[in-house]
Amino acid sequence: MCDCAGLPSSDLVASVRETPQSVNAVGPGYEVKGYEKLAYSYSFVDDIFDVAKDDLSSYFQKWKRCLAIMDETVYGHYGQKTKAYFAAHGIDVTIHVFKGGELNKTMTTMLDFVDAMDRYGLIRKEPVLVVGGGLASDVVGYACASYRRSSNFIRVSTTLIGLIDAAVSIKVGLNHGKLKNRLGAYHAPMHTFLDFDFLKTLPVEQVRNGFAEIVKISHVAHKPTWDRLVKYGPELVETRFGRTSTGDRAVELRQVASVICRDAIKVMLDLESPNLHEIGLDRVIASGHTWSPTLELTPTVPLRHGHAIMIDMSFSITLAHSRGYITERERDEFFDLQSQVGLSMDHEDFDAKLLLKATDAILKTRDGKQRFAVPKPLGTCFFINDASDEELTSALATHKAHIRERYPHMVNGVGKSAFVDAGDLGHDPAELVKKAMNGKSKPLNASDSMRSKIKAIDNVSHAQSVVVA
Numbered sequence: 101m102c103d104c105a106g107l108p109s110s111d112l113v114a115s116v117r118e119t120p121q122s123v124n125a126v127g128p129g130y131e132v133k134g135y136e137k138l139a140y141s142y143s144f145v146d147d148i149f150d151v152a153k154d155d156l157s158s159y160f161q162k163w164k165r166c167l168a169i170m171d172e173t174v175y176g177h178y179g180q181k182t183k184a185y186f187a188a189h190g191i192d193v194t195i196h197v198f199k200g201g202e203l204n205k206t207m208t209t210m211l212d213f214v215d216a217m218d219r220y221g222l223i224r225k226e227p228v229l230v231v232g233g234g235l236a237s238d239v240v241g242y243a244c245a246s247y248r249r250s251s252n253f254i255r256v257s258t259t260l261i262g263l264i265d266a267a268v269s270i271k272v273g274l275n276h277g278k279l280k281n282r283l284g285a286y287h288a289p290m291h292t293f294l295d296f297d298f299l300k301t302l303p304v305e306q307v308r309n310g311f312a313e314i315v316k317i318s319h320v321a322h323k324p325t326w327d328r329l330v331k332y333g334p335e336l337v338e339t340r341f342g343r344t345s346t347g348d349r350a351v352e353l354r355q356v357a358s359v360i361c362r363d364a365i366k367v368m369l370d371l372e373s374p375n376l377h378e379i380g381l382d383r384v385i386a387s388g389h390t391w392s393p394t395l396e397l398t399p400t401v402p403l404r405h406g407h408a409i410m411i412d413m414s415f416s417i418t419l420a421h422s423r424g425y426i427t428e429r430e431r432d433e434f435f436d437l438q439s440q441v442g443l444s445m446d447h448e449d450f451d452a453k454l455l456l457k458a459t460d461a462i463l464k465t466r467d468g469k470q471r472f473a474v475p476k477p478l479g480t481c482f483f484i485n486d487a488s489d490e491e492l493t494s495a496l497a498t499h500k501a502h503i504r505e506r507y508p509h510m511v512n513g514v515g516k517s518a519f520v521d522a523g524d525l526g527h528d529p530a531e532l533v534k535k536a537m538n539g540k541s542k543p544l545n546a547s548d549s550m551r552s553k554i555k556a557i558d559n560v561s562h563a564q565s566v567v568v569a
């Protein structure tokens with residue numbers, strides 16, 4: 101049961117002091133200093149919509165009603181279950197369904213949520229429920245941050261990225277034009293439910309995306325988790341972290357998955373909670389996120405986030421190895437794991453030009469320092485600040501040659517289903533290719549054009565199978 105009957109009132113402690121009069125002022129000024137407690141919580145509950153469980157419903161008993169928001173895909177899988185759950189608990193649920201996808205992570209979608217909250221007559225302090233991946237919780241969270249300047253929400257995470265990455269943070273927001281997550285706020289939910297049973301219906305490509313984030317945190321911050329990934333990684337991805345496996349193996353896999361995810365979440369919370377507003381810029385969790393923001397959107401059909409950050413991390417591994425920070429065995433252990441789970445380690449657009457351009461771009465957000473988070477050794481983090489352009493481009497050449505030679509089955513180091521599909525985009529990716537080929541976007545070279553066409557066809561058939569399902 102939640103302790104939400106009496107929601108906490110603000111415990112802001114503030115002091116006001118008079119400041120000396122400045123030359124042009126007509127009298128002394130004032131300075132206000134204050135501190136407010138921040139508290140939010142998590143619980144791990146499997147099958148959260150099991151009618152026998154009141155963990156979620158208890159947050160809505162006071163209101164006897166609930167406004168839930170979810171995207172079309174999540175609604176397709178869990179809409180009826182959500183209705184049955186709340187009905188069994190005597191709570192009247194209204195579900196607002198929206199079209200997901202990164203192209204719909206917009207102010208328009210956010211304002212649509214605001215309208216839904218208004219129509220519903222949301223009472224101050226009454227929480228909104230968001231059921232979905234990182235995208236849904238980002239946009240609903242931002243709507244709640246803005247609605248009446250601050251409203252409550254409860255988060256139920258349904259993707260691996262949502263469970264082990266977005267859930268750890270209190271960042272909410274949306275894209276503006278071509279700028280990813282450009283508008284946003286820091287707004288904590290009242291509570292986050294982490295239910296890994298949702299992975300049962302999650303496409304394997306999305307599981308791989310989340311896996312990349314667990315690789316990220318473990319290889320620079322938690323060796324025991326890294327070792328477990330090496331041992332169980334490919335099986336975990338295929339079985340949705342044990343949630344779809346049966347028989348003797350199921351128990352072991354679910355147990356190990358649970359340890360991996362709990363530890364990854366705890367490590368991220370420990371690292372990020374003292375730096376919630378990201379004032380400190382030496383961030384271990386920024387590993388894999390140095391060159392990837394530029395690379396991710398460069399191909400005509402963008403790379404999936406997990407693949408883009410894995411290319412970034414893989415290059416960092418080569419860089420760390422060339423400096424003697426990790427051994428050859430550690431380097432190959434890292435690469436072998438990614439090759440087995442189907443994550444990308446290189447891409448033809450990741451060339452010297454992009455590398456240096458992306459390095460320049462990241463310096464602007466890191467206060468002029470490189471702060472490349474690399475392992476030294478695996479399981480610990482070191483921030484590189486003195487890499488020259490020559491060192492970076494030479495390491496890139498070494499990286500490309502090594503990946504080509506050791507993993508000849510991967511074309512240019514690209515993994516499985518590396519490009520976004522209609523579900524990720526909220527739009528048919530084939531349209532992007534068509535647009536590019538009509539000269540409305542950047543000109544394409546032959547291989548780019550061919551590759552994108554092939555990917556677009558793959559993606560369209562995947563999207564159709566999702567719709568049919």
Ligand SMILES: NC(=O)c1ccc[n+]([C@@H]2O[C@H](COP(=O)([O-])OP(=O)(O)OC[C@H]3O[C@@H](n4cnc5c(N)ncnc54)[C@H](O)[C@@H]3O)[C@@H](O)[C@H]2O)c1
Nearest residue numbers: 173233234235258259261262265266269271298301302523
């Ligand atoms: N706030 C943060 O700190 C933070 C951290 C990481 C990512 N993010 C944001 O999160 C988004 C990426 O998150 P995501 O990968 O969860 O994307 P997402 O929410 O778009 O979900 C990915 C796809 O999976 C589908 N889906 C969700 N749950 C499902 C389930 N249980 N079964 C079947 N299909 C399901 C969705 O409909 C969607 O098509 C990005 O917009 C990113 O910016 C935010």
Ligand SMILES: [Zn+2]
Nearest residue numbers: 313389405409
């Ligand atoms: Zn990420």
